[in-house]
Amino acid sequence: xxxxxxxxxxxxxxxxxxxxxxxxxxxxxxxxxxxxxxxxxxxxxxxxxxxxxxxxxxxxxxxxxxxxxxxxxxxxxxxxxxxxxxxxxxxxxxxxxxxxxxxxxxxxxxxxxxxxxxxxxxxxxxxxxxxxxxxxxxxxxxxxxxxxxxxxxxxxxxxxxxxxxxxxxxxxxxxxxxxxxxxxxxxxxxxxxxxxxxxxxxxxxxxxxxxxxxxxxxxxxxxxxxxxxxxxxxxxxxxxxxxxxxxxxxxxxxxxxxxxxxxxxxxxxxxxxxxxxxxxxxxxxxxxxxxxxxxxxxxxxxxxxxxxxxxxxxxxxxxxxxxxxx
Amino acid sequence: xxxxxxxxxxxxxxxxxxxxxxxxxxxxxxxxxxxxxxxxxxxxxxxxxxxxxxxxxxxxxxxxxxxxxxxxxxxxxxxxxxxxxxxxxxxxxxxxxxxxxxxxxxxxxxxxxxxxxxxxxxxxxxxxxxxxxxxxxxxxxxxxxxxxxxxxxxxxxxxxxxxxxxxxxxxxxxxxxxxxxxxxxxxxxxxxxxxxxxxxxxxxxxxxxxxxxxxxxx
Numbered sequence: 001x002x003x004x005x006x007x008x009x010x011x012x013x014x015x016x017x018x019x020x021x022x023x024x025x026x027x028x029x030x031x032x033x034x035x036x037x038x039x040x041x042x043x044x045x046x047x048x049x050x051x052x053x054x055x056x057x058x059x060x061x062x063x064x065x066x067x068x069x070x071x072x073x074x075x076x077x078x079x080x081x082x083x084x085x086x087x088x089x090x091x092x093x094x095x096x097x098x099x100x101x102x103x104x105x106x107x108x109x110x111x112x113x114x115x116x117x118x119x120x121x122x123x124x125x126x127x128x129x130x131x132x133x134x135x136x137x138x139x140x141x142x143x144x145x146x147x148x149x150x151x152x153x154x155x156x157x158x159x160x161x162x163x164x165x166x167x168x169x170x171x172x173x174x175x176x177x178x179x180x181x182x183x184x185x186x187x188x189x190x191x192x193x194x195x196x197x198x199x200x201x202x203x204x205x206x207x208x209x210x211x212x213x214x215x216x217x218x219x220x221x222x223x224x225x226x227x228x229x230x231x232x233x234x235x236x237x238x239x240x241x242x243x244x245x246x247x248x249x250x251x252x253x254x255x256x257x258x259x260x261x262x263x264x265x266x267x268x269x270x271x272x273x274x275x276x277x278x279x280x281x282x283x284x285x286x287x288x289x290x291x292x293x294x295x296x297x298x299x300x301x302x303x304x305x306x307x308x309x310x311x312x313x314x315x316x317x318x319x320x321x322x323x324x325x326x
Numbered sequence: 327x328x329x330x331x332x333x334x335x336x337x338x339x340x341x342x343x344x345x346x347x348x349x350x351x352x353x354x355x356x357x358x359x360x361x362x363x364x365x366x367x368x369x370x371x372x373x374x375x376x377x378x379x380x381x382x383x384x385x386x387x388x389x390x391x392x393x394x395x396x397x398x399x400x401x402x403x404x405x406x407x408x409x410x411x412x413x414x415x416x417x418x419x420x421x422x423x424x425x426x427x428x429x430x431x432x433x434x435x436x437x438x439x440x441x442x443x444x445x446x447x448x449x450x451x452x453x454x455x456x457x458x459x460x461x462x463x464x465x466x467x468x469x470x471x472x473x474x475x476x477x478x479x480x481x482x483x484x485x486x487x488x489x490x491x492x493x494x495x496x497x498x499x500x501x502x503x504x505x506x507x508x509x510x511x512x513x514x515x516x517x518x519x520x521x522x523x524x525x526x527x528x529x530x531x532x533x534x535x536x537x538x539x540x541x542x543x544x
Binding site: 233237242243244245248249 | 425428429435437440
């Protein structure tokens with residue numbers, strides 16, 4: 001399975017093999033970027049907009065900000081505070097009364113966000129999207145706007161959760177920088193980050209296996225892999241990883257493995273508050289830490305052995321008189 | 327721009343006077359922190375372009391490091407040892423610079439680093455086995471490729487927006503100047519007298535071009 005995913009990831013790099021026309025892909029990207037924007041907008045703006053390098057989602061924030069500067073106002077407090085109510089965002093704009101134009105991506109974002117609350121009832125499906133659209137005062141036929149249907153909904157949720165996690169991590173990072181919190185050790189940090197992210201699945205845990213299978217559909221795999229790699233990159237960045245060699249890859253691969261296996265355990269877990277899942281997570285992280293320590297030990301042992309051999313060779317050369325400069 | 331070039335030439339002159347590492351000063355970017363070097367990208371396309379550029383530059387410096395390491399392993403205790411060591415030290419500084427930039431800007435390093443590790447070392451060591459002239463010929467070929475590559479990057483950045491990329495341009499220009507210095511040193515050290523010089527040079531340069539192409543993408 002992992003090999004299959006790797007192969008498909010390699011295939012996704014050759015973008016031309018993706019199904020769907022160019023417009024479809026653009027719409028997909030915009031929906032996910034808009035999902036990221038949606039989450040960012042309704043939290044503190046300074047923590048995410050301060051540096052565009054803090055996460056890849058921030059750069060799309062900048063892109064979107066410059067592209068739709070005049071349309072940013074309607075998205076922020078209005079839509080967040082009254083999600084399920086009919087379209088009052090136009091009335092809540094500050095100073096942009098004339099610009100009552102909402103882009104398609106923003107509309108899609110609002111519909112998908114509203115649809116999430118119907119997921120426990122209808123599953124990750126077009127019915128949930130239709131129900132969400134209805135709460136916004138739109139016709140249920142507006143779910144036809146989503147050519148990928150349930151895939152759009154799941155990917156929106158994944159993007160939104162990843163963005164939320166990134167904000168939480170950035171906030172913790174700021175706290176540490178300001179000296180208001182102690183920096184965590186790497187293993188503890190990874191454990192907490194993965195637990196925080198997995199806890200976002202708890203409201204939807206009964207339907208999550210369906211979502212996972214949707215993410216594994218061939219036309220969704222490029223996007224789900226991209227979200228996965230962004231998530232893992234963000235977690236490692238805030239954990240303090242600044243490696244620029246092969247460690248970059250091995251660490252991210254290890255964390256991807258930990259996350260995916262823990263997710264699988266979680267959907268089958270029936271213990272109170274998912275205690276078994278967190279125990280499993282602890283053990284997996286401990287495995288990785290042990291592995292890293294073993295590698296270090298082997299390396300230093302190897303170096304010591306090589307030094308010993310070199311010493312022996314030099315001694316031999318001295319004894320046989322081969323080491324004299326001529 | 328001309329004034330900046332003049333300033334850099336003077337600075338380079340000072341550095342070569344000293345030989346050893348110069349003291350850090352605020353006006354000298356090679357010593358200071360590099361967090362300001364890259365401007366925040368405007369959109370995804372620009373970010374992808376910049377990351378690609380940095381990835382391949384990082385891979386190039388890494389490879390150059392390994393080539394000099396290979397040369398030192400063979401020729402380290404001969405007369406040309408100190409010269410190669412000096413050039414290697416300069417490459418180490420370049421690599422450190424690019425490491426910092428990659429880390430700050432969360433650029434993915436190329437996945438082929440272990441491969442360049444081995445290939446670079448083997449290239450350096452095998453050409454050094456041809457003697458000092460062989461090592462210098464390898465240096466000339468590689469440095470010429472790298473300078474050409476840096477020049478094309480400088481051209482691209484200048485065409486886009488020289489003001490915005492001022493710091494990055496300065497860094498790449500300095501690296502390119504030092505690579506040209508290595509190239510000239512190699513020529514001075516009788517690189518062209520190695521038998522099969524043209525063949526060796528062209529083969530190595532073809533390999534470098536392929537390496538650059540691959541490292542941009544993978």
